[in-house]
Amino acid sequence: MSDSVPGLVETSTNLAVVRTEKGGAIVQCLLRSSVDSAKEDVGQMIRSVFELAGAEVKLEGGYPGWKPNPDSAILKTMKNVYKSMFGKEPEVKAVHAGLECGLIGGIYPNMDMISCGPTIRHPHSPDEKVHVPSVDKFWKFLVDTLKNIPAK
Structure with a gap:
């Protein structure tokens, strides 16, 4: 669990796919973490266990x-914009998922950023849907946020 965000899972792994093949097995796990070093530690633990069983291990992807x-700072700005537009505090959440911020932050490590968007229901499933009324609300919020970003 995260030390800085209460209730947020920081690091996890799942047994994603197991296939028997040519007298052996292929096991694929998905490792996720908001902290890269923690994800690497879990990967090394998995490697150690499988190598003790005589397995070949590849950590990739x-x-x-x-x-x-x-x-x-951008979160504070966006909270203020949201409150002025909608008359209430926004619901701010952190999620245990792979986000584009991880890719961008790898290139620009000091960039201040958040991830936000319209309401998505059942993400990454066959039932994934966008809550259509939230798209217009989000667009107006984004445009107003861009008008209120302080110059640097």
């Missing part, structure tokens, strides 16, 4: 983590 910053 990783997705970089991104640790949300609750003190982010």
Whole structure:
């Protein structure tokens, strides 16, 4: 669990796919973490266990983590814009998922960023849907946010 964001799973792994093939087995696991070093530690633990059983191990296809910053300046700006537009505090959440912020943050490590968007229901499933009324609300919020970003 995350030390900085209460209730947020920081690091996890799942047994994604197991296939028997040519007298052996192929096991694929998906490792996720908002902290890259923690994900690497879990990967090494998995490697150790499988190598003790005589298995060949490949760690590949990783997705970089991104640790949300609750003190982010852009988050504060967006909270103020949201409150002025909609008359209430926004619901701010952190999620345990692979986000584009991890990729961008790997290239620009000091960039202040958040991930936001319209309401998505049942993400990454055959039932994934966008809540259509939230798209217009989000667009107006994004445009107003861009008008209120302080110059640097």
